[in-house]
Amino acid sequence: MPEKPIVLDADFDSGSLDVANSRVDGDTVHLAGRDNYNTGNWKWLHFTADNVRGRTLTFQIGNHFDTDPKRLDRLQVVYSLDGERWHYFEHNEHDPQAKTFRFGNHTPFTTNRVAIAYGFPYPxxxxxxxxxxxxxxxxxxxxxxxxxxxxxxxxxxxxxxxxxxxxxxxxxxxxxxxxxxxxxxxxxxxxxxxxxxxxxxxxxxxxxxxxxxxxxxxxxxxxxxxxxxxxxxxxxxxxxxxxxxxxxxxxxxxxxxxxxxxxxxxxxxxxxxxxxxxxxxxxxxxxxxxxxxxxxxxxxxxxxxxxxxxxxxxxxxxxxxxxxxxxxxxxxxxxxxxxxxxxxxxxxxxxxxxxxxxxxxxxxxxxxxxxxxxxxxxxxxxxxx
Ligand SMILES: [Zn+2]
Incomplete structure (x- = not known):
């Protein structure tokens, strides 16, 4: 049976992602960041992805991060399966040569929806x-x-x-x-x-x-x-x-x-x-x-x-x-x-x-x-x- 397509959403209290310019390619989710203040950069990230159960996904975003790509060197992005308890992703890598920041877990998601954020949200x-x-x-x-x-x-x-x-x-x-x-x-x-x-x-x-x-x-x-x-x-x-x-x-x-x-x-x-x-x-x-x-x-x-x-x-x-x-x-x-x-x-x-x-x-x-x-x-x- 074909897998249901992954659906991204950030249209909720304190959500932030340029959903229109984000896309899914196999097991990689390419994220388009949004920073209303520093045009062309990204900062706050908070969205949900649906239909992820059983899939081991890697999320990728460019390193055009406000205020400095170096700030991504140690960044650990958080996720929640229940919308309440938040955990850090198992792997988070900033690649300055490729100008990318990638993150994900080594094992598949166990729920259909995952919420993902730059840090612990406070809606x-x-x-x-x-x-x-x-x-x-x-x-x-x-x-x-x-x-x-x-x-x-x-x-x-x-x-x-x-x-x-x-x-x-x-x-x-x-x-x-x-x-x-x-x-x-x-x-x-x-x-x-x-x-x-x-x-x-x-x-x-x-x-x-x-x-x-x-x-x-x-x-x-x-x-x-x-x-x-x-x-x-x-x-x-x-x-x-x-x-x-x-x-x-x-x-x-x-x-x-x-x-x-x-x-x-x-x-x-x-x-x-x-x-x-x-x-x-x-x-x-x-x-x-x-x-x-x-x-x-x-x-x-x-x-x-x-x-x-x-x-x-x-x-x-x-x-x-x-x-x-x-x-x-x-x-x-x-x-x-x-x-x-x-x-x-x-x-x-x-x-x-x-x-x-x-x-x-x-x-x-x-x-x-x-x-x-x-x-x-x-x-x-x-x-x-
Ligand atoms: Zn401040």
């Missing part, structure tokens, strides 16, 4: 489900800018680079604190989801939030002395559309270069979170963290200004003690990122862009542990300071 639907769960916690309440549903507002939606209609999506903001303890409290701001392809950051933030609302003794102590403001997905349209760096509305703009009131006027998603950041703290911010990800640089990294003394800040010292493998990179205020906004406009006393990297073989449980350690480091810094 927008997962964020919506998580926020709905968190809303039930007695420690979670709206911010000054959000309503009972923890909504700051809706994103603008729009038409994406593939011509699809992206509907408006929720933009959330919420506060975690112990309401029985009165002000004054320290103020911590956590945010993520500015860059759509940076899914690992949301896994880490989710674990951190789960710890912050948990029964852990140190989490309870932190809630007594701090208001923790969380903005978990600043660019929901981009995440849903499977973008790399931009919003759906402005396909050519890096969403982390418009964090200033005069720059975000025609960017309602950035403006919604930016205005909430201006209004919600109601006083100085003690710690500001924006969680991002990047390609494989061999370490997870905190990007934080050395000159301002952040490398010796009690929070960062506590974090490095808990996670000695994390590197520190210096930064300044030369572009209008969230970090610059936090420093110049919000007058945050400590600000950092925290980068979870797509390290080969990195386990989800490690990314989640790092999230809990961010919470523990906040506790240590704010209770011993």
């Amino acid at each position: 927008l639907s997962r964020l919506i489900d998580h926020t709905e769960r968190i809303r039930q916690s007695p420690w979670v309440s709206p911010t000054a800018s959000s309503n009972d549903q923890l909504l700051l507002g809706q994103s603008p939606g729009g038409t994406d680079d593939l011509g699809r209609t992206i509907k408006p999506n929720p933009i959330y903001g919420y506060r975690i604190t112990d309401p029985a303890e009165q002000d004054p409290k320290k103020t911590i701001v956590l945010m993520s989801g500015v860059h759509p392809n940076e899914t690992l950051a949301n896994h880490t933030l989710e674990a951190l939030v789960d710890w912050l609302v948990s029964d852990a003794t140190h989490a309870a102590a932190l809630r007594k002395i701090a208001n923790i403001l969380v903005y978990p997905m600043a660019n929901p349209d981009g995440r849903f559309a499977g973008y790399n760096r931009s919003t759906v509305q402005h396909v050519d703009r890096d969403a982390n270069r418009f964090w200033r009131e005069d720059l975000w006027r025609d960017m309602p998603d950035v403006a919604t979170v930016g205005n909430a950041l201006l209004k919600d703290p109601g006083g100085p911010i003690d710690v500001f963290i924006d969680l991002h990800c990047w390609t494989d640089t061999q370490h997870h990294v905190g990007i934080l200004c050395k000159e301002e003394g952040y490398w010796d800040h009690p929070f960062w010292r506590a974090m490095i003690a808990l996670e000695p493998g994390i590197a520190s990179w210096d930064s300044g205020w030369d572009n209008p990122s969230t970090e610059t906004f936090a420093f110049l406009q919000l007058k945050a006393r400590f600000c950092m862009t925290f980068e979870l990297m797509y390290l080969p073989g990195e386990k989800l449980v490690n990314l989640q542990r790092i999230g809990r350690h961010l919470g523990e480091a906040l506790y240590r810094a704010l209770t011993c300071g």
